[in-house]
Amino acid sequence: MSDPTSAMTSSGGAVVTGEAEVSSSSRSTFLWRLASFALAFGLWELVGRIEISLAFPPASAVMRAFFEMTASGEFFASYADSLPPLLVGLFITIVGGVSIGVAVGLARTAEWFFVPVLVIFQTAPVSAIIPLLTYVYGIDDRSKIVAIVILGLPLVALNSYKGIQATSPSLLAMARSFMTSRLDTIRLVILPSASEMIFAGLRLGVSGAFIGIVLAELLITPTGIGDLITYNRSIARYDKMFAAIVSILALAAVTLGLMQSLETRLFRTEKRT
Amino acid sequence: MRTSPFWSLIFWAGLWELAGRMGWIDLIPPLSATWIAILELFERQTFWDALELTARTFLIGLGLAIAVGIPIGILMGLSRRADKLLSVWVNLFLSAPLTAVVPALMPLLGIGEATVIATVFLFSVWVVIIDSQAGVAHVSTSLVEMGRVFGCTRRRIVFEIVVPAALPEIITGIRLAVIRAVKGVIVGQIIIALIGFGGLFDTFLSMFLMERFWALIIILFAMSFTLIGLIELIERRIAFYAGTR
Amino acid sequence: MSVATANPTAAAGAGEAAEPILRVRDVGVVYSGSTVALDGADLDVPEGQLTALLGPSGCGKTTLLKIIAGLLEPSSGSVTVRGREIEGPGPDRALVFQDFALLPWATVLDNVAFGLRARGVARKEREETAQHYINEVGLGGFEARYPHELSGGMRQRAGLARALAVNADVLLMDEPFSAVDEQMRRKLQEDLLDLLKIENKTVVFVTHSIEEAVYLADQVAILSRRPGRVAKIIRPDLDRSGDVDAIRRLPSYVELVDEIWASLKHYVE
Numbered sequence: 001m002s003d004p005t006s007a008m009t010s011s012g013g014a015v016v017t018g019e020a021e022v023s024s025s026s027r028s029t030f031l032w033r034l035a036s037f038a039l040a041f042g043l044w045e046l047v048g049r050i051e052i053s054l055a056f057p058p059a060s061a062v063m064r065a066f067f068e069m070t071a072s073g074e075f076f077a078s079y080a081d082s083l084p085p086l087l088v089g090l091f092i093t094i095v096g097g098v099s100i101g102v103a104v105g106l107a108r109t110a111e112w113f114f115v116p117v118l119v120i121f122q123t124a125p126v127s128a129i130i131p132l133l134t135y136v137y138g139i140d141d142r143s144k145i146v147a148i149v150i151l152g153l154p155l156v157a158l159n160s161y162k163g164i165q166a167t168s169p170s171l172l173a174m175a176r177s178f179m180t181s182r183l184d185t186i187r188l189v190i191l192p193s194a195s196e197m198i199f200a201g202l203r204l205g206v207s208g209a210f211i212g213i214v215l216a217e218l219l220i221t222p223t224g225i226g227d228l229i230t231y232n233r234s235i236a237r238y239d240k241m242f243a244a245i246v247s248i249l250a251l252a253a254v255t256l257g258l259m260q261s262l263e264t265r266l267f268r269t270e271k272r273t
Numbered sequence: 274m275r276t277s278p279f280w281s282l283i284f285w286a287g288l289w290e291l292a293g294r295m296g297w298i299d300l301i302p303p304l305s306a307t308w309i310a311i312l313e314l315f316e317r318q319t320f321w322d323a324l325e326l327t328a329r330t331f332l333i334g335l336g337l338a339i340a341v342g343i344p345i346g347i348l349m350g351l352s353r354r355a356d357k358l359l360s361v362w363v364n365l366f367l368s369a370p371l372t373a374v375v376p377a378l379m380p381l382l383g384i385g386e387a388t389v390i391a392t393v394f395l396f397s398v399w400v401v402i403i404d405s406q407a408g409v410a411h412v413s414t415s416l417v418e419m420g421r422v423f424g425c426t427r428r429r430i431v432f433e434i435v436v437p438a439a440l441p442e443i444i445t446g447i448r449l450a451v452i453r454a455v456k457g458v459i460v461g462q463i464i465i466a467l468i469g470f471g472g473l474f475d476t477f478l479s480m481f482l483m484e485r486f487w488a489l490i491i492i493l494f495a496m497s498f499t500l501i502g503l504i505e506l507i508e509r510r511i512a513f514y515a516g517t518r
Numbered sequence: 519m520s521v522a523t524a525n526p527t528a529a530a531g532a533g534e535a536a537e538p539i540l541r542v543r544d545v546g547v548v549y550s551g552s553t554v555a556l557d558g559a560d561l562d563v564p565e566g567q568l569t570a571l572l573g574p575s576g577c578g579k580t581t582l583l584k585i586i587a588g589l590l591e592p593s594s595g596s597v598t599v600r601g602r603e604i605e606g607p608g609p610d611r612a613l614v615f616q617d618f619a620l621l622p623w624a625t626v627l628d629n630v631a632f633g634l635r636a637r638g639v640a641r642k643e644r645e646e647t648a649q650h651y652i653n654e655v656g657l658g659g660f661e662a663r664y665p666h667e668l669s670g671g672m673r674q675r676a677g678l679a680r681a682l683a684v685n686a687d688v689l690l691m692d693e694p695f696s697a698v699d700e701q702m703r704r705k706l707q708e709d710l711l712d713l714l715k716i717e718n719k720t721v722v723f724v725t726h727s728i729e730e731a732v733y734l735a736d737q738v739a740i741l742s743r744r745p746g747r748v749a750k751i752i753r754p755d756l757d758r759s760g761d762v763d764a765i766r767r768l769p770s771y772v773e774l775v776d777e778i779w780a781s782l783k784h785y786v787e
Contacts, residue, residue: 218373
């Protein structure tokens, strides 16, 4: 279909409601985002003020606690405990996940060996194993790192594997017909074609890694940001508890957002506006 | 060489048995001992109580997520404005470490089933919303135009064309929600560590009953796989939808 | 309900345009402020005849058809059916889609009856009507099948039956045979001509195939690009009285295809 009609009528989700075309300039995007934040925090503030429970403070109180904790260095101390194992865990997750995924995608034996186990780790509630880690590594950083890797690595590996599996057969046939060596086929055809999916897998892996560190700090190692959450709950400083939760959610969102924009830059040139 | 993944699992099981027998790692008993522990677990009332609690909280949480997620997703698919207003949050929570929120639920909802239900809901609702939205937003333009040409009211177009056409994506959303809900029901219970399987895990670990711990893990994994397999079966039955669009 | 008027083939044979049932006047379309898709398009569609809209990609022929269908609103100009200006889709026009637009979860019978159902026709009546047109387009025996069980050609037959079933005077067809293979396309073209001998319909038919336009149409409207408007009207005036198969062998058919190609060539880079 080459007529511009399709471009006009299918450009968005509002095909049925017939809403006026909302301009997608960066300024209106910014305004919508602002409205979206205002709506969420407004609702939070409102529900918090009704005082359904002391354990649900309004957004403003949490904000205040957030700045207080930033100024007093509480956040700094907690993240100094959480970030090093998070970074080490992420490094292992990314490097290990991509290596295993690529190996599994290229070699039949590795595929047979690893894929069923990876699928189990991706689908099953592996978080149940995490409490056990204390018995292996005690409460030092290693248990956090292992928790991150358990929850993040299978996602990265499986996505890399799927990306390689999805290489277009006609591209492979093309490479073969030009008598490209196996190494060149991998280097010039398979990896570039899989790179987008591998990168998407990295985002899943990072998301899993954040879940892993939080779970580890809540369940086994009472340090870092997880401890900040549990400690403030135990002394009923719910504003501080929510501030700590918001901080880790925001950190994860910002990290994933940066990865997403990097991904758009790298791969989807047509999405850049 | 193309052998079934089944043999791969048998191989890993063999490795597990060997590791247990040689006593390489204290925490890993031989697989055979774990099998016996599974049978023992089946004879204990605490196991069945935990299973019942898990099933109940899982079903209620997932049911709520589906009942709330589908309408919101459809609304976002139909209205650009609703989409712009909500999609930031839906996308944020879709990949957020929601485990961090569970501790905040406990003082709100108490240390009990309500917290587990809320955890299941929080884990699974976002993916239902996202997939319902995508399904509705990507319904073929010509199907909608067809409805307009033949004089359908907007209501009829939404309920008799758009929503049924989005059904494959909605089902996919539900399947992904089931996977997340399984994780949610376990995370909720192990963070609370007092009720259901969370309580059992805690007891087994503190008493160093490794056979029982692993037996429970195997049972949980097997149950989640059976459940997800069932959903995939349903999904495949309506796969022809997508092919003709 | 259309009254039985002059036989379309007779009208074509006479080489005279019948009274226009549909008029397009000075229609312009501007996308998002700057891109001009159509600019002052004029067209008269004679009743009971087949008018082909022919043009290169991007000349706005599908846009024009969707404006006639009432799916798009033109930025300027008007479309009238029997003298009345259209305001959106109406029961006097039915559209056949390029991608068939069949409901995947409904049987052929339910798909064909869809337009009648939207109009509130009772089940028994609409199923009888649908069955009649299913037989007429040659889908008899497939009424209980689902679209995914049919070939592309059969799916478009169902799309055609659905448009016929609502008994609109004007049938709008948007490159209806472009998604099927060449042999099937020929068969569908021949069957369409046979069908139009029975059904007295006015047809507006969008195509990018010169051969298809000349073969089917009583009137070919050639659209130009930039400005998107009707640049030329050609009346093929072929002898369609005999076998539909014979048309492709007529010398005048071959000459006309050549002539149109000569005039369209400069639009193709």
